[in-house]
Amino acid sequence: MHDLWVNYPAVPEQEAAVAGALRALLERGDPLPAEYGPPEGAGAARQAIGALLGLAPGQAVALTCGGQSALGVAFAAALAAAGPGRRRIAMEAHSFPMARHFLALEGVPTLGLPMDAEGMDPAALEQALGGPEPPGVLYLMPVVHNPLGLTYSAARLEALAAIAARHGLWVVEDEAYAFLADPARRPPSLASLLPERVFGMWSLSKMVSLSLRLGAVSTPAGRLADAAEQIRIRGLTANPVIAAATALLAGDGTAARLMAAKRAEGAARRALARARAAEVSLAPATPFRLAGDEAPFFRLSLGGEAERDRLAAGLRRLAPLLRG
Numbered sequence: 566m567h568d569l570w571v572n573y574p575a576v577p578e579q580e581a582a583v584a585g586a587l588r589a590l591l592e593r594g595d596p597l598p599a600e601y602g603p604p605e606g607a608g609a610a611r612q613a614i615g616a617l618l619g620l621a622p623g624q625a626v627a628l629t630c631g632g633q634s635a636l637g638v639a640f641a642a643a644l645a646a647a648g649p650g651r652r653r654i655a656m657e658a659h660s661f662p663m664a665r666h667f668l669a670l671e672g673v674p675t676l677g678l679p680m681d682a683e684g685m686d687p688a689a690l691e692q693a694l695g696g697p698e699p700p701g702v703l704y705l706m707p708v709v710h711n712p713l714g715l716t717y718s719a720a721r722l723e724a725l726a727a728i729a730a731r732h733g734l735w736v737v738e739d740e741a742y743a744f745l746a747d748p749a750r751r752p753p754s755l756a757s758l759l760p761e762r763v764f765g766m767w768s769l770s771k772m773v774s775l776s777l778r779l780g781a782v783s784t785p786a787g788r789l790a791d792a793a794e795q796i797r798i799r800g801l802t803a804n805p806v807i808a809a810a811t812a813l814l815a816g817d818g819t820a821a822r823l824m825a826a827k828r829a830e831g832a833a834r835r836a837l838a839r840a841r842a843a844e845v846s847l848a849p850a851t852p853f854r855l856a857g858d859e860a861p862f863f864r865l866s867l868g869g870e871a872e873r874d875r876l877a878a879g880l881r882r883l884a885p886l887l888r889g
């Protein structure tokens with residue numbers, strides 16, 4: 566079976582890099598932590614990882630045991646900020662299934678809004694905000710959207726940020742796959758456009774290695790304590806040893822090198838897909854869809870197979886099936 570369903574951007578050297586960081590920690594001879602420490606993570610680890618993420622000025626960062634946890638904390642903190650009267654989330658018509666499942670389990674109503682090639686339609690958001698039950702939170706994946714792969718234009722993000730500011734919307738910005746975009750060409754983050762209203766999230770597992778199971782959530786300046794309380798009560802604190810090892814990888818440039826290697830691998834895989842299966846895309850669209858008619862899409866994940874040759878073989882098998 567060739568896996569074209571899941572996406573775990575990986576390069577062969579990543580696990581050795583994590584093992585090296587763990588070894589360096591042990592060799593340094595520091596005692597292992599004798600207490601849980603702050604729920605948001607130790608200050609030194611947060612600082613090193615925050616620098617790797619390129620936190621927007623005015624934002625604070627907390628660490629969690631995975632990106633999914635970071636997303637849940639961002640949702641919970643943003644909903645708390647919005648207040649009970651606006652406990653409703655506007656999101657893209659096609660969105661990350663685990664976000665939908667989290668919000669369904671929490672009993673939070675969601676509203677899927679239409680998109681075009683530049684991202685969510687600002688007019689549709691304005692209309693929803695003018696309705697009888699305006700959402701209090703907006704959830705977006707502006708850079709390397711899952712599952713559509715699109716990246717918002719800077720103009721679209723500025724328009725959406727202006728609407729959020731005008732209507733007192735809190736924003737959850739999902740950066741899970743943003744590291745796969747060229748940092749010099751990606752649009753500014755929503756957090757940099759609207760630092761006082763955005764909760765960001767990242768998956769260090771995807772950026773570095775799944776073995777870390779580490780995530781990060783950023784908050785507006787005065788909201789870190791709210792996120793920390795969500796982390797404490799839900800038991801989502803990042804493992805401090807893993808956080809310290811990741812901080813070493815962030816500080817010595819290894820994490821940035823792994824991310825660059827993953828970007829290069831992603832570019833090579835996209836070229837391969839264009840060559841081998843120009844008109845295909847796979848994995849049912851239904852779990853990603855929030856609104857509108859059933860879309861004639863599949864999701865084809867290029868990051869699931871660990872080896873590029875196996876991806877090529879999978880695409881070779883797929884192409885004739887789709888042709889005919």
Ligand SMILES: Cc1ncc(COP(=O)(O)O)c(C=O)c1O
Pocket residue numbers: 631632633634636661706711739741742767768769770771779780
């Ligand atoms: C868009 C998006 N957000 C968040 C996550 C959660 O990240 P993690 O795998 O670190 O839990 C994922 C994982 O697939 C994702 O695709």
